[in-house]
Amino acid sequence: MPRRAVAGAALTSAAVWCAPAAAPVLPPLASLLGIPLRLASGRGVALTFDDGPHPRGTPAVLEQLARVGAPATFYLVGEQVARWPSLTAEIAAAGHEVAVHGYRHLLHLRRTPNALRDDLDRAAAVIGEAAGRASLSYRPPYGVFSLASWRLAKARWQLQLWSHWGRDWEAAATAASIAALATRRLGPGAVVLLHDSDAYSAAASWRHTVTALPAVLETALATGEPLVTVSHST
Numbered sequence: 001m002p003r004r005a006v007a008g009a010a011l012t013s014a015a016v017w018c019a020p021a022a023a024p025v026l027p028p029l030a031s032l033l034g035i036p037l038r039l040a041s042g043r044g045v046a047l048t049f050d051d052g053p054h055p056r057g058t059p060a061v062l063e064q065l066a067r068v069g070a071p072a073t074f075y076l077v078g079e080q081v082a083r084w085p086s087l088t089a090e091i092a093a094a095g096h097e098v099a100v101h102g103y104r105h106l107l108h109l110r111r112t113p114n115a116l117r118d119d120l121d122r123a124a125a126v127i128g129e130a131a132g133r134a135s136l137s138y139r140p141p142y143g144v145f146s147l148a149s150w151r152l153a154k155a156r157w158q159l160q161l162w163s164h165w166g167r168d169w170e171a172a173a174t175a176a177s178i179a180a181l182a183t184r185r186l187g188p189g190a191v192v193l194l195h196d197s198d199a200y201s202a203a204a205s206w207r208h209t210v211t212a213l214p215a216v217l218e219t220a221l222a223t224g225e226p227l228v229t230v231s232h233s234t
Helices: 003-025 027-033 057-068 078-083 085-093 113-131 147-154 175-183 205-222
Strands: 045-050 073-076 097-100 190-195
Touching: 003 027, 003 147, 045 057, 045 205, 057 085, 057 205, 073 078, 073 085, 078 085, 078 113, 085 097, 085 113, 097 113, 113 147, 175 190, 175 205, 190 205
Parallel strands: 045 073, 045 190, 073 097
Antiparallel strands: none
């Protein structure tokens, strides 16, 4: 095969491998791949928290949610669950949805299919054991799927990205900026991405999230929509 043809085939293969990564910013692609940005039912507002559990951030978030009786979905990282399994059990016992965010918080684009399969298996096992039940939903680290991880995860779980985010992982984020971004044009079917952990983001970023949460909850409740979990939306 001519060198130009080999290079073209390699580029095509790489493009196909990386294509699902654009789903968070290309709604038509997300729809084509069956990766929801919003709740499938089109009703309710779902608050979601990634990267936990965290020994301080998670209890603080749980306290704020309990204050108004709001359910949420926690996308947990297996290696964090292995460190603090009792926090995972606490999340589940409080009636929140426990979901999978992988075992290690690594970008999928540079991981082999076998490594991804092992990661997902390990995450499902440790999270399920700690929570006492299997998870129904999955979100990849950084919201980025490769072709392999999309295929593997879609065969096992309901996939879910987000329609709103607070960018609360950034060092420059404040409680005010988080609340403003997370609630902008909030309405039926919204899925809000926040973090209860700073394990993979700016140090102590969870503190700003916790401070922003009362305003986020107030705005969500003011929509008149029920607060729901991702897999049990009505």
